[in-house]
Amino acid sequence: MQSTISYLWHTDDLLGQGATASVYKARNKKSGEVVAVKVFNTASYMRPREVQGPGRQKVLVMEYCSSGSLLSVLESPEHAFGLPEDEFLVVLHCVVAGMNHLRENGIVHRDIKPGNIMRLVGEEGQSIYKLTDFGAARELDDDEKFVSVYGTEEYLHPDMYERAVLRKPQQKAFGVTVDLWSIGVTLYHAATGSLPFIPFGGPRRNKEIMYRITTEKPAGAIAGTQKRENGPLEWSYTLPITCQLSVGLQSQLVPILANILEVEQAKCWGFDQFFAETSDILQRVVVHVFSLSQAVLHHVYIHAHNTIAIFLEAVYEQTSVAPRHQEYLFEGHPCVLEPSLSAQHIAHTTASSPLTLFSMASETPKGLTFRDPALDIPKFVPKVDLQGDYNTAKGMLGAGYQSLRLARTLLDGQELMLRGLHWVVEVLQTTCRRTLEVTRMALLFLSSSLGTDRFSHVAGRPEIKELKEASELRSRLRTLAEVLSRCSQNITETQKSLSGLSSELLKNRDQVHEDRSIRQIQCCLDKMYLIYKQFKKSRIRPGLGYNEEQIHKLDKVNFSHLAKRLLQVFQEERVQNYQAALVMHGQRMRMVHETRNHLRLVGCSVAACNTEAQGAQESLSKILDWLSHQLLQDMTKGVQTSPPPTDPYPNPEPTDLVLHMQELCKEMKVLALDLQDNNHVIERLSRVPTAPDV
CATH class of the missing domain: 1.10.510.10 (Transferase(Phosphotransferase) domain 1)
Known part of the structure; x- marks a missing residue:
């Protein structure tokens, strides 16, 4: 035991040792408080006078830090x-x-x-x-x-x-x-x-x-x-x-x-x-962003008082995706980031729950870049060298822990790829449903209009040229209905394709969750660590007896086998699985990209058909308006036309004809308004974020 007036310690309670002093765990004699005392040795007196202190019996008393x-x-x-x-x-x-x-x-x-x-x-x-x-x-x-x-x-x-x-x-x-x-x-x-x-x-x-x-x-x-x-x-x-x-x-x-x-x-x-x-x-906050097209997780450091525009620029610096091309999902939902708002409006993210970024830029997913831990793993020398064997075991174990970290990161990356792509597919399916609904509504209105021929009874009157124009408009409306019908069928086929991809992604996610490579690597590490602890104890001994030396040699062999098995699991199961997943992700991203572009084209076709149908309906409504007006005038003036030929199916009376025309005109106006509403829906739909281009 050693002591000063106020403190007491045992030399076995050594916390650390340097060239000029030793540090011990000590206690205050009165309060029992645990402290650390630094006791200087003879070499310390070779230091400059200014750092020696006033006397040679002094010790430094410091707070005890247990870790x-x-x-x-x-x-x-x-x-x-x-x-x-x-x-x-x-x-x-x-x-x-x-x-x-x-x-x-x-x-x-x-x-x-x-x-x-x-x-x-x-x-x-x-x-x-x-x-x-x-x-x-x-x-x-x-x-x-x-x-x-x-x-x-x-x-x-x-x-x-x-x-x-x-x-x-x-x-x-x-x-x-x-x-x-x-x-x-x-x-x-x-x-x-x-x-x-x-x-x-x-x-x-x-x-x-x-x-x-x-x-x-x-x-x-x-x-x-x-x-x-x-x-x-x-x-x-x-x-x-x-x-x-x-x-x-x-x-x-x-x-x-x-x-x-x-x-x-x-x-x-x-x-x-x-x-x-x-x-x-230290004053910055981190926003986790997973780039779906690159398959890379980024940490973006910004100040909370920054604008979202600054955040978007910071993302650009790390991903090379321009702000205008950045689209985000968070927890499966489209996330619109208004550049003028404060960055505080960005959702709280973690590495496992990041913002998912997809872009209009086309690129091949690069995934995580890393150094193979096998390149940093040392090897034991044949002879017994307690210090050298300890150092080698420490290096091998360090490479093993690096393998475990990388394996977890690769597995997390696979999960983020599958989950993010699944969310994008869900958004695409929503786009399909909305576009299909708009298309079917337009078809319903057109079918309702084309299904009745309320002015067929005057179609044989060549002196009314407007009837020919009305007939041509109806023919165009039929053509538009056929185009919309094909669009509807096309969207339905796209939905089936997306449903198949969605099921495939869910199946792959289940496989990721069942992956056993992490547990296998951890098991090898646990066994290696026990041997490492024994080597750590042995290194301070002057030597080993014969039996202990044989055990030590066997431990070296076992340690090497465990390290080899660990690296094998990492490379042949985890890395190869990740690389295959990365290739598949690239193929799926290309499919999603093509589907998104296809849906945009279909959406544009539907919008164009609606616009044209709206114009045709408005023109047809005006013609019907004019016809009903003319018939009403003829009736009022009592104008007589030549007696019509005998017809087994006589046309309605003029009064009925006017009423039919007026009803048809009203229906056409309603239909035109409905088509106009459809176009507004399509315009809003086009502004909803859809899937990424790759």
Whole structure:
């Protein structure tokens, strides 16, 4: 046991250990409060006097964080390729808040790294990260400089690295922005699971190349590596494809990293700009958008006070679909986004319940782009090497977790493809029903009109030329009725085709829900993790007995078999299934595209027929009006015509003829009005979002 006046701890309760100190779990002697104490060793007294404290018996007492550090989170195999997006945003928020507090109090930390960012779990299960270990901190205003060097070399600003690690004499003074470089490296590490600057052999083994990478880095580059001994330096201006952050977040984050990982302090951002840009990210809300034509899920970051027009432009930046071509569905219903409204009117989305975007642009679905985890999986060496075997198992397990994440994403992508396409088919079927209803209404009215021939009794009177014109109009109306009849039949056939596709999509969705690949991969991972835990224990032992060594070798064989099986399930079942689904999705999208265009043409034909029929009915109504008027005049003047020939079926009396004409005229006017109403319905129908073009 060790103690101070107020605190007590046991050396077995070690929480962490570094080059200059050890951290233990301790208790307050009076209150029993659990804390963490940092006890410095002899090496710590080699540090600059300003960071040693007034006496050698002092310890640092800190808040106890039960969930380890950000470094311990990143070192777990599950996060071998970085944090999930939601967790990364929590880290960003906490680091920015902590640094803002330090700057408000004029303090430079000088040793920012994942190991000095502790994690604890809040009451609602959320992560909370806190900056700790202020052993190297000192008060420093924005315009002040310091000359002493302290920190962890992988996270050191290059000027400090040159002096502290390479031991090169130089007279440079350092300002508060050195913390920004360390933050940049830390954020890159959190986003990707690895350091941004890696020489061949690693940062600790090749220090000169490490310095070269950081000082020769071109403007805008955020990472540099050397992949072979004495090989060229390779630069990266984007985050790696294995990173779990969305393209939407990466587009906001990368410029920040590029401007704080700047070796020349004059070109590096100051804290004011850093806080402004990171706060801009943290104040945004994410809208999840699944592009049905691309089969890709996008995260669109916007401010709640932005207009929907800004959101549509942000979607354009990620999808290349112009705002005028963007049409949306949400939970199966058309979603009309008015550009002038606030973005707050956009529905609340999640990755599993996004806005579904379809466009008029024709393109082949590209789906999710990813790196095959098999390319990142190491292999065991034949001999027993406890530390090496642990490292290999950790790398293999990390690739396994990446396979599991990708498998889930691919399966979710299939579900979104099928569900979104099913919704579009439903909208098309609704369009069919409405168009068919309008078509049948028009046919009914025309059939009613053409089914009676109330002026046939005067058709044999050649001196009335208007009768010939009326006959021609009736003939045209018959032709229009035939066209509408064909349109009706065409729409009915389209409905059958869409119903078949809808049933097929529902069947495929059931198959996706029954997919077992995720469970199989998870089962392999669970077994691998148990072996990994044993390797983790064994690595700190000086050696193994004969029987233990044989068990260790067998575990290596089993571990390799499990990893092979996991990758086999991922590649042969999940990936191949997804690729086949992507091809089928492209074919179905082309069918939907053709169906939509076909329905548009049919709708235009129906509208044109209605318009023409309306005009013909109006003309016919006028003729009938004139005929009834003329007959009425003839009767009034008592005009006598030559006696009609004997007819076994005599025509009606003139008075009856006038009444028939007037009734027919009224019917024609009503029919014209009905056709006009039909056209209004068609116009509204054409404005209802239908299926996407591909």
